[in-house]
Amino acid sequence: MAQLEPLQANRPHWHRYVAELIGTFFVVFGACGAVISNHASNGAVTLLGIAFVPGLIVLALIYALGPVSAAHFNPAVTLSFTIARRFPWQHVPAYLLFQAVGALLAVGALGLLFGREMAAPVSYGAHIPASWLPMPAAFGFEMIYGFLLMLVIMSVATDKRVTAPIPALAIGFTIALAIMMGGPISGASMNPIRSLAPAVFAGGQALSVLPIYLIAPTIGSILAALVYELLRDSPHHAQSAPADLR
Numbered sequence: 001m002a003q004l005e006p007l008q009a010n011r012p013h014w015h016r017y018v019a020e021l022i023g024t025f026f027v028v029f030g031a032c033g034a035v036i037s038n039h040a041s042n043g044a045v046t047l048l049g050i051a052f053v054p055g056l057i058v059l060a061l062i063y064a065l066g067p068v069s070a071a072h073f074n075p076a077v078t079l080s081f082t083i084a085r086r087f088p089w090q091h092v093p094a095y096l097l098f099q100a101v102g103a104l105l106a107v108g109a110l111g112l113l114f115g116r117e118m119a120a121p122v123s124y125g126a127h128i129p130a131s132w133l134p135m136p137a138a139f140g141f142e143m144i145y146g147f148l149l150m151l152v153i154m155s156v157a158t159d160k161r162v163t164a165p166i167p168a169l170a171i172g173f174t175i176a177l178a179i180m181m182g183g184p185i186s187g188a189s190m191n192p193i194r195s196l197a198p199a200v201f202a203g204g205q206a207l208s209v210l211p212i213y214l215i216a217p218t219i220g221s222i223l224a225a226l227v228y229e230l231l232r233d234s235p236h237h238a239q240s241a242p243a244d245l246r
Contacts, residue, residue, distance in 0.1 A: 024102035032125025059172025127187030146220030
């Protein structure tokens with residue numbers, strides 16, 4: 001999602017792809033694992049924990065892997081960067097593929113470690129709107145949260161003036177904030193692959209509502225990227241993510 005320093009010139013592309021796999025693995029492992037753990041511990045994790053686990057994991061992984069791949073870990077982010085011309089189209093398929101593999105491996109590992117009897121009752125951590133929430137409203141909420149996250153990402157990841165510690169903190173806390181706001185309502189996915197992976201394992205209702213979590217955050221993210229480009233004060237300060245990837 002962000003870079004912390006000028007990236008290594010001529011870095012092999014596979015380094016970036018593997019970084020996306022590893023980062024997405026831990027984002028999904030933490031986010032879904034917190035939901036399953038909350039169920040297994042009779043609510044000990046709490047909404048605050050469910051919100052801050054993925055936020056803090058993203059924060060840490062931006063520091064760890066941002067200099068390698070720019071730490072997208074989210075296909076909506078990759079597509080939004082690309083449409084905003086901050087990421088080259090030719091690398092999109094590999095980024096999306098490695099993100100998907102990382103996410104599926106994460107949920108598979110959670111299922112193995114927790115066991116189906118613990119993971120299945122909460123749909124492996126999948127997103128499902130509250131029973132009282134109409135589907136159009138859930139779509140709207142998810143689009144708004146996707147917009148919020150991508151607006152922050154664009155502001156801190158594609159501006160050369162943003163100093164190194166800022167992107168990880170801004171993005172991580174935005175994720176936690178959005179989940180605290182929207183977790184009990186629509187889930188506040190913001191990340192299609194984080195919703196897809198557990199739904200594949202859970203099936204049923206999680207799979208039936210999956211289109212909301214694939215489409216809405218992506219639309220919101222793309223709109224945010226385009227809006228930020230309109231608001232950008234000067235192209236002189238802009239950079240791609242990663243800055244050296246061609």
